[in-house]
């Protein structure tokens with residue numbers, strides 16, 4: 001069954017690259033979701049990513065209690081493609097035209113491979129864009145807020161596992177020291193967490209040295225004997241095979257699409273490894289952008305809303321316990337309840 005409301009695929013007339021826009025749902029309001037500019041073996045892999053990521057955005061906003069729907073845009077770069085600044089602008093204009101054609105039912109923001117400066121270019125063409133640089137009236141870089149939200153999720157987890165939200169002395173292994181991962185590593189180090197980190201980019205070892213964190217290779221870190229594994233790189237890290245080898249008590253991180261397949265949530269549950277869904281733990285950046293740019297919250301109010309992820313995770317863990325389901329199932333149920341409440345019965349079940 002096609003879950004998505006609309007999918008647009010177009011070879012960008014300027015860039016000559018596949019531009020894919022997946023609008024999953026506008027049940028809660030106009031959709032929002034980032035622009036991923038990434039290399040794929042085949043553009044259809046980019047389509048698969050867009051379909052999954054846009055559905056996750058619907059869940060992300062619904063669980064966060066925001067009046068936005070889920071969407072995502074992917075520009076699928078063939079392997080080895082490098083964009084010079086002129087072609088990058090062409091990509092942004094191609095994306096902007098597609099977004100503008102949606103008449104406000106979807107607005108874009110940054111995701112992996114894009115940044116506020118790209119949103120500024122898109123903003124030359126369409127008003128439906130989040131996270132432009134602050135001097136252009138946008139909310140800027142979302143990654144510090146995403147990291148803050150993941151910290152809130154980790155506190156809720158810690159209270160549940162150890163009866164104390166204080167993270168000092170906990171052992172955590174963080175995969176991916178990119179925009180979000182580095183911010184999060186710094187927050188965790190300041191909390192006194194005993195950190196092990198990794199990245200495929202070995203120049204990031206400098207960050208580990210700076211923070212006094214241990215460094216492992218990406219292959220080794222997944223099975224580290226730690227309290228929490230924190231995926232902060234790309235998706236698909238939790239495969240059936242990996243779950244069998246994990247030695248952590250919980251997996252909580254900002255990376256989108258951590259499960260290679262949906263069944264992995266159940267496997268984690270069977271192994272008594274708590275998995276806080278990525279669409280809950282990674283919501284801080286989206287919450288900050290929507291609350292400041294759409295709801296016109298001030299910085300303190302927006303931050304309080306990001307920190308409210310702690311209460312959301314606590315509620316999900318309690319519901320999961322009470323009902324004997326996974327936190328993922330509890331989160332789906334919470335999201336569906338909110339979506340059902342927003343959509344008239346006649347529209348949700350057409351005859």
Ligand SMILES: NC(=O)c1ccc[n+]([C@@H]2O[C@H](COP(=O)([O-])OP(=O)(O)OC[C@H]3O[C@@H](n4cnc5c(N)ncnc54)[C@H](O)[C@@H]3O)[C@@H](O)[C@H]2O)c1
Pocket residue numbers: 111112113142143144146175176177178179180181198199200201218232233234235254255256282283285286
């Ligand atoms: N930026 C945000 O505000 C935001 C919001 C929600 C979710 N996310 C998600 O968080 C994740 C990270 O986002 P980001 O903005 O920091 O991206 P980024 O591109 O800045 O960082 C990703 C980092 O992961 C590293 N990496 C890639 N593959 C790896 C591997 N196999 N092993 C180890 N390291 C690897 C890269 O070298 C890079 O340093 C993504 O999944 C993204 O979708 C980001």
